[in-house]
Amino acid sequence: MLEAQGIRKTYGGVVALGGVDFSVRPGTVHALLGENGAGKSTLIKVLVGALPPDSGVLRLDGRELRVRTTADAVDSGIAVVSQELSLFPDLDVLANLFPMREPRRGGLVARRRMAEKARPVLDELGLHVDLDQSVEELALEQRQLLEIARALCTDPRVLVLDEPTSALHEDATTQLHQVIRRLAARDVAIVYVSHHLEDVLDVCDTVTIMRDGLVAVPAVPAHTLSVDRIVQHMLGDRVAAEMEARSHIDSDAVDPGAPALRFEDVTLGDELRGVDLVVPAGRVVGLAGVDGAGHRALLSVAAGVVRPDRGRVVLPDGRSLRHSIRGAIEQGVAIISGDRKRFGVMLDKSVWDNVAQVSTVGLRRDGLLVRAGRLRDRAQLQVASLGIKTPSVDQEVGMLSGGNQQKVVFAKWFESDPSVLLLDDPTRGIDVGAKAEIYKLLQEQSRRGAVQLVASSDPRELAAICDEVAVFHEGRICARLSGAHLNAHTVLEVMNTGVPPAIDPPER
Amino acid sequence: MLAATIALVLLIGAFHPRFLEAGQLASILNNAAYIGILACGLAFLLAMRELDLSVGSVYALTALACAMLVQEGVNPWLAAALAIVVGGLLGLVNALLIQYAGLPSIVATLATLAMYRGLTLALSEGTQVLGPPLESSFAQVVSAQFLGIPVPGWTLIVVASVLTVVLRATPFGYRVRSIGSNPDAAAFSGIPVGKVRMQAFVLTGVLGGLAGVLTIGYLGAADPNTGTGYELQAIAAAVIGGTSLAGGRATIVGAALGAILLGVVGSGLAYFSVPINWNQFALGAVILGAVSLDSFVRRRRRQSRAAGGLRL
Incomplete structure (x- = not known):
């Protein structure tokens, strides 16, 4: 031993x-x-x-x-x-x-x-x-x-x-x-x-x-x-961080004219076969499925990473999505991945450098001269409002814990004021306390009126934070779960069987 | 870096006071200016994990282009401007090869290193081509001195200052460093990676053209073999200056100083009557020493920082 x-x-x-x-x-x-x-x-x-x-x-x-x-x-x-x-x-x-x-x-x-x-x-x-x-x-x-x-x-x-x-x-x-x-x-x-x-x-x-x-x-x-x-x-003595389910909204009570992220007949090889989905502003919709079911492919389409063979994506402001990563980001899409080391942060750069990466550097919103002092002040505000634990905004992000690194990713996107948040396993490898704080951030974004699409490998997470979960099976949405049907158990079952729960016929 | 350069100058001066004469120092600065200007461009590329091996050839080809235009009766100033544009175009060719043929930059520019040099040799038929005559206003201006420093030296100072601002205080500079730090995260932050790369290669080409035009104005003739091996010296200058080959970090002033340091070492060796055939060896040793020292200092700093910021 x-x-x-x-x-x-x-x-x-x-x-x-x-x-x-x-x-x-x-x-x-x-x-x-x-x-x-x-x-x-x-x-x-x-x-x-x-x-x-x-x-x-x-x-x-x-x-x-x-x-x-x-x-x-x-x-x-x-x-x-x-x-x-x-x-x-x-x-x-x-x-x-x-x-x-x-x-x-x-x-x-x-x-x-x-x-x-x-x-x-x-x-x-x-x-x-x-x-x-x-x-x-x-x-x-x-x-x-x-x-x-x-x-x-x-x-x-x-x-x-x-x-x-x-x-x-x-x-x-x-x-x-x-x-x-x-x-x-x-x-x-x-x-x-x-x-x-x-x-x-x-x-x-x-x-x-x-x-x-x-x-x-x-x-x-x-x-x-x-x-x-x-x-x-x-x-220990600390208050148990609650992963409490939010009050689920009845999905029927959506104004059809309200701003929404719309997927219309989105088709991509075998991965997506004519997916229609409407996500109204202020809503959190989860995307579930086993590997290759299409939920992640839909997220890639929305992020502009791949161009669908057929169909289109309409953003909340009514414009069609331009199918490139930069195009999507310019149109107000935020892409937040759980693989933060690869897609999220620059580990060798300071917190403020990272926070400025989308708005100031990527989208050039501050014009042609970048003033580090101003960026540090703004990063300071984000650090305070997101509760990022760091000695200063000059700290290298690689020195922070995983949860705080992920919050830096959120901070850089919040700086750009996105209307659509695409979240791919946003809390991967993060401890319970930091998870709860990130869920709170997502709720605030809902109140702001942002559209949120979350793919997660953890059905419990989806059940806890989503208003509705679209379950994918072989490239199609086979069930949309909300209200009483939205729990980890049902999500898992439908993911694996492709059969929607009895009382809730598929909405396709 | 600045301190090291000055210390070396003083050290050589302590043994050979003639080394410290203004004329001697100015001539070192002048000789280092060409490689220094090239190194400034390379610092941008290295910061985004790219490399341009063709800078020495661009330098020679643009010098030749300028000389040939003058031979055709074009006004020297216009010829110089056109040659700089040619430099930018040569950089653009590099960028397009990398972007659309999907070649790694080291491979693409290894090819254009040979091609641009070959073009220079072919167009000049292997012989020197006379540039603007010494009495032309262009040649007069380029070889003029101001406060004891010749114009190429001033050009290096201006280029390094402007590019420092570009790197430190413009979105372009931030983009370059973002891409070098984490290319995927940069793309997923809305940074147009391909466009930025293209801009950086064109910038490097333009700087190659600028250096080429200065040399033709100063020397009065374009030698098709000029600038051979400059690419490696320019890379060395950038690295000695503190630009990381791993990307994400660069200093333009460091690159310029690196070129000057190499120049100081080169002419210092002559004062210590080191046989000329040992020059290359000594330069290599200096590069090795400077880079090892830098890496040692950086590792120490990282260790002390890691101890401060605990990560589990």
Whole structure:
């Protein structure tokens, strides 16, 4: 078993881990929970050799373990699937599965041996991709599964999964959980970190909860806990952040002449087959579906990323959407992705530089001379109104926590005063508290009269924040759920079956 | 950067006082001006993760173009203006190749490096072409001195100042750095990435033309082999100055100073009677030293900042 004892780690005076004991036994799935900043990421980095602790010892089967690099950890049988996707996008699937550990034959990489080893692992995870496909072409969900496959290819004795399901849909999550249970049955020790508490209770045997760099609840059996209790333990004395459902509006009470974002007969290859959808100003409409069902394709069309083969998109001001990213943004569309590191922020630039990126830099609204002083003042206002936790607007965004980085993304879009917000998994990898704050921001945008379209891989999120959810199945909207039908359970069911709930016939 | 340049000048001066004479320093500044102007353009490109290897060839081709126009009887001032336009067009060709043929900039400009140079050799038939006569007002102005500094040196100072404002205080400058920092996020913030790239390449071409026109005015003749290898010196100058090859960060003044520093080292070596054949080696060593020092300082700074801003 893997055991950590008295692990301490400080960063320039800030205590990240204040003497933590943690152990995971073979054959168990052990959840490690806590809010962002509670210390779980640091603990994991220590466990897998990515970060040397200031003090404390690691033991594997009672022998002291000296891991200095992640390669040492892999040699000792510890594998990690990290939250930050760390694949090589230019390489193919097979090359990504065996980085630096390619089976060799006479000094050359033996691709056939690699393939023989890789196929069963991929099949078990339900990842059906060509081995020579470039990783760049894979969907986010497939990339996440590939990352898990890579860890499994090392035949680990200890497997650390940091947010393994953040990009996975329900069926992929279920399949992953089955794989995890099988691994546990083979006596692998598994550490499971997730913000999806229901996932945790579904697959884990044991739960450890961290708070403020210390263990708040050490290794209790999972069946003694509920989501509510876990959240209480995570937050401690702090008020539990509420993910309360907003009052759902009756979708019939829409004035047909009111400004709205309209999709008319939007068709795009096999992905979208004649989609009609009207989203009135001030509404939040969710887009749900399994991978490839078309909900994300609709978002790409609205963002101007792809031009539909047929049909058109009409913006709230009555103009037709120009089908380019820049065109859409000029027309008042905001594109907010959960993949903030790629699409959202400039990590090496200051908060104010980022906040100015759309309005001042992209749209050139401030004319031909940019005055940094003014931009910093404006960023200061956004920081205050969005509650971004940063020492100053000059701080590099890469130094902020994930939740605060995402708020910077919101800030830069709010600066441009958009009339349509397209949100793609807007709270991916963010802790409960920051999520609740972002939901509040979205509600304010509704009051302002903005149209919001949200795609999310978490049906609970959709049920909590949307007035209505359009469920996609094979390129069509198969059901529109609102009111009493709008709950995570129904969304999930319809997503997977394509059959609308009995009393609510499809509105196509 | 400025401090390092001055320190080096003083150091050389301490051993060889003649080095500090105004005429000598002015001549260094003058010689560094051409590469300095090219380096200013490259700083923009590097800041957006692009590269133009053809600047040395553009420099030679525009100088030749100016000389040939003068030979045809065109007024030297007009010829100079047209040659600068030619520079912009050559930059546009680079941009179009990158934009529409989808070539990486290093590949496209590697090709045009050879093609523009080849065109220069072919058009000049391999020999020098005389430019504006020394008594023409154009040649008089270019070789004039003002406060002891020749006009090419002043041009570098003006170009560097104007472009610093462009980089630091115009949407174009912000766009360039945004694209270099995170190209996807830039596109998804409404920044027209292709257009900005095209503008930056045209700017670099125009600067190449400007440098070419200055050299023809100053020297009076266009040598088809002039500016060979300038692309690498200009890149070195920009990098020594503190522009990051990874994109997102640039300093124009740094690029100009980098060119001057290279010039100082080059002529300083002569004073220490280093055999001329060791010059290249010494220049390489200086580049390596300057860049390593910069990277070391930056790493230290990042570490101390990381300690302040805890991220989990």
